[in-house]
Amino acid sequence: MxxxxxxxxxxxxxxxxxxxxxxxxxxxxxxxxxxxxxxxxxxxxxxxxxxxxxxxxxxxxxxxxxxxxxxxxxxxxxxxxxxxxxxxxxxxxxxxxxxxxxxxxxxxxxxxxxxxxxxxxxxxxxxxxxxxxxxxxxxxxxxxxxxxxxxxxxxxxxxxxxxxxxxxxxxxxxxxxxxxxxxxxxxxxxxxxxxDGYERFLAWGKEVLQQTPVIGQPLYESLHGAKKGFKDAFAxxxxxxxxxxxxxxxxxxxxxxxxxxxxxxxxxxxxxxxxxxxxxxxxxxxxxxxDEYDRFHTVGAMDPLTCAPLVPAEALSWTSVFGDEIAAIGARRPDVVALTAAMLHPVGLTKFAQAFPDRVWDVGIAEQHAAVCAAGLATGGLHPVVAVYATFLNRAFDQVLMDVALHQCGVTFVLDRAGVTGPDGPSHNGVWDMSVLQVVPGLRIAAPRDPDELRAQLREAVDVDDAPTVIRFPKASVGERIGAVGRIGGMDVLHRADDPDVLLVAVGVLAPVCLGAAGLLAGRGIRCTVVDPRWVKPVDAHLAPLAERHRLVAVVEDNSRAGGVGWAVGRALREAGVDVPLRTFGIPERFLAHGKRAEVLADIGLTPVEIAGRISAALATRGTAGRTERGTE
Incomplete structure (x- = not known):
């Protein structure tokens, strides 16, 4: 033992x-x-x-x-x-x-x-x-x-x-x-x-001066109590x-x-x-x-002798897609600069920093300063991109509101680890940003569904110079490209059906979940339109007229249901006088325990099966599922 x-x-x-x-x-x-x-x-x-x-x-x-x-x-x-x-x-x-x-x-x-x-x-x-x-x-x-x-x-x-x-x-x-x-x-x-000169000096003083008759002890005590200027000469x-x-x-x-x-x-x-x-x-x-980068700050499962990963390498990550694109944008736009808060490499700014070392700043663990500094950079004629974890932007809300938005500064905030992150537990899940930021006047929020959309929306964001913009994405692999079958206003239509029953509003990376739910609902005879709003704030003006042609609207988001995109959609429908039932699927109002991302999403019902079942039940309760023969659970 x-x-x-x-x-x-x-x-x-x-x-x-x-x-x-x-x-x-x-x-x-x-x-x-x-x-x-x-x-x-x-x-x-x-x-x-x-x-x-x-x-x-x-x-x-x-x-x-x-x-x-x-x-x-x-x-x-x-x-x-x-x-x-x-x-x-x-x-x-x-x-x-x-x-x-x-x-x-x-x-x-x-x-x-x-x-x-x-x-x-x-x-x-x-x-x-x-x-x-x-x-x-x-x-x-x-x-x-x-x-x-x-x-x-x-x-x-x-x-x-x-x-x-x-x-x-x-x-x-x-x-x-x-x-x-x-x-x-x-x-x-x-x-x-x-x-260590000061400590060595005091050690010498204690050993030698105290042995000196009459004046030794008083002299040592005087030196030990010396003023700041004397001490600073040594330490x-x-x-x-x-x-x-x-x-x-x-x-x-x-x-x-x-x-x-x-x-x-x-x-x-x-x-x-x-x-x-x-x-x-x-x-x-x-x-x-x-490892000069971070001394193995965080590691995945690996062989302890060779450090070789024990699981297959993750497919293309959202962070790496952002890192490549912001470096490409930086090459075209000399006014684009970058800031981060002690996370240059984890948020994907490595390539940008290597290419443009004089246009990137790591401000330390100081998100508030990063936001205010970005406001100053924007006012000085540049377009700053502030890259942080979504959960850490919570700290800088006042600065986003009162320094960046109030002054209509063109600052782009890129929020990595948005939504459920999983193993790091409740404090690291980025599930409040789309709620907290809803109240910021003039701010726009993009939630890309695939790598092509991330690249496109990042370019759109840095083209905005009179208001703040936000791009958010999760800690995960990017998955396959999800093509659109049409566009309504600024929204991409991902799936359409004749005489539809349900409008599914798919926020960002939950687009595949919504498409899966639409497929399950189709098997029950329930027809769906699936749209990706792309920019979830402000709510697209075309959403309310589109919702009016459906019997139920469902918003699916990896953000808190309290004050999130579903809340904003509901408000937009009410203001437009559209009286269509609304269901919101998102993060419940509680702190989520640690676990794998997929496990946490399943626990809170953000799966195609759960969403399809609840939508089907909602339609059945309202007596709207009977135009044609439809399956039930």
Whole structure:
């Protein structure tokens, strides 16, 4: 039995010797490489926090002491040390979440798998402890990449304001989020990593000056309490201490004893403390260390020895189609520029960046800044394309509304991972964008159904210079081209029938699902028209007259039913005085559990069989299914 197999909870760590702790770290890395290679998941971040996590659980008494993980994709080691060692279905429908989960364990306090929020949580919990008279510790673990987010600094400003309120911030500094951390903060942390003169000087002072009769001790204390300018000559840590945060570090994040010692020092200080730990993403796994792009941030199922994928390579992805097309547009349009928020490669901007390095900016984990900066770029005569995950645009709603739309700026937002993403769970499903953005005046939203439409609608979007546009697509392969059999207004007709009963409005990638449902309904004698609106906001003016020629309208979307495209279609029908029954198929108003995308879609009824059955039942209930002989379930 390995040492890891004997760990059932954090208290089992207390009796381990230094040698046994080293063996445990080795066991954990071997376990992670085997387990994550089998299922896929966040490998590199977890390999980098093994010793740090062990030290945290030895220094603090979780769950009484609350250990909070920013983003949470680096919590696999935390799970292993808190009794969760069955990784056989990691991120699968019946398995462990890839992030902290309160349903799984009392040791998981928050489930914030969006970056830069943990310090706000910690500030709130520490204030609650103060009000309630609790003496437990609050520890927030945040990466250097997440410190590029403005929310982190808003929280630090508040944390530092109460200098007698104990709260420990652990900076896991591996120089990366997905890729390398960029910006002024990254430069500052790099300086701290490479400057240890101040600590060496103090160590010398303690050893030598204190042995000097009469003047030694007073001189050492004076030097130890020297002003910022003197200290910065040795270690420029003043940025944190100027805020009112005691700074401890830099500490080797792979030295358990050193990290534990630093944490115990932080515990003894009755006020906010920042412990700066230097770690290496992908530690202990040579293939990850050789990957200069993201150090195996996320991997699919693979052979752990060769790193060869265990499943066939995914067909052409939506991201790659976008990446090729935006690079082609950039070659024709020197005014087109690109921005992203710490995700240059995941959102498909690699080719654009290689071809036009002076026309692309990674602003860090700062979606709000990306939107406002884009407004400035547009006002300056350029057409910015802001590429982010759909779920992360939620953070920049105010900026989209008040900076981009109010000023009628020609900015194109490209939303990757729209709709159900699956394994990454509730926080990463991009199922709110078409609801949230419905209220933005002048904004247009496109939902392409196939790669040709993505290319065409992206070109249409960057041609709009007096209003914001949005293009959204999922985390999936693009599938086959779906040709149109006609066009009505700006809508593509994908299927038509004589004397139709049902108008199926197919939003984006759910066009194949709608065509499948139409085929099933035809077998029951129910005739359908299937249209792809292409631009789902605003609702095409030709939709209401078309709906009037049908007995039922059904809108199928991979977005929340609350306030989504179905809601907008219903409003357009009412305003046009068209009294046709409407059914909306979409995401229910709840957070969806992790699982494969197809499984999640099936669970919520977004399948041809479910849609056809519910439409058939709706028609039968209204007595409209009897013009000809029709089948029933």
């Amino acid at each position: 390995t040492i890891l197999e004997r760990i059932r909870g954090p208290r089992d760590l207390e009796a381990l010797s230094e040698a046994q702790l080293g063996e445990l770290a080795k066991d954990i890395r071997e376990f992670l490489i085997r387990a994550v290679a089998r299922t896929g998941g966040h490998l590199g971040p977890n390999l980098g926090v093994v010793e740090l996590t062990i030290a945290l659980h030895r220094a603090f008494d979780s769950p009484a002491d609350r250990i909070l993980w920013d983003t949470g994709h680096q919590s696999y080691v935390h799970k292993l040390l808190t009794g969760r060692q069955d990784f056989s279905e990691l991120r699968g429908r019946e398995g462990l979440s890839g992030y902290p989960s309160r349903e799984e364990s009392a040791h998981d306090v928050i489930e914030n798998s969006h970056a830069s929020t943990v310090l706000g949580w910690a500030d709130g919990l520490a204030k609650a402890d103060e009000v309630r008279g609790r003496g437990d510790h609050v520890v927030a673990v945040i990466g250097d990449g997440a410190l590029t987010g403005g929310m982190a600094w808003e929280a630090l400003n508040n944390i530092a304001a109460a200098r007698d309120r104990p709260l420990i911030v652990v900076v896991n500094d591996n120089e990366r989020s997905y890729a390398r951390t960029i910006g002024g903060l990254a430069d500052h942390l790099a300086t701290l990593r490479t400057t 420029p840590q003043g940025m944190f201490e100027d805020l009112g945060l005691k700074y401890v570090g830099p500490v080797d994040g792979h030295d358990i004893a050193a990290v534990e010692s630093a944490l115990h020092r932080a515990k003894r200080f009755h006020g906010p403390v920042l412990v700066h730990c230097i770690t290496e993403k992908g530690r202990g796994y040579p293939p990850a260390l050789l």
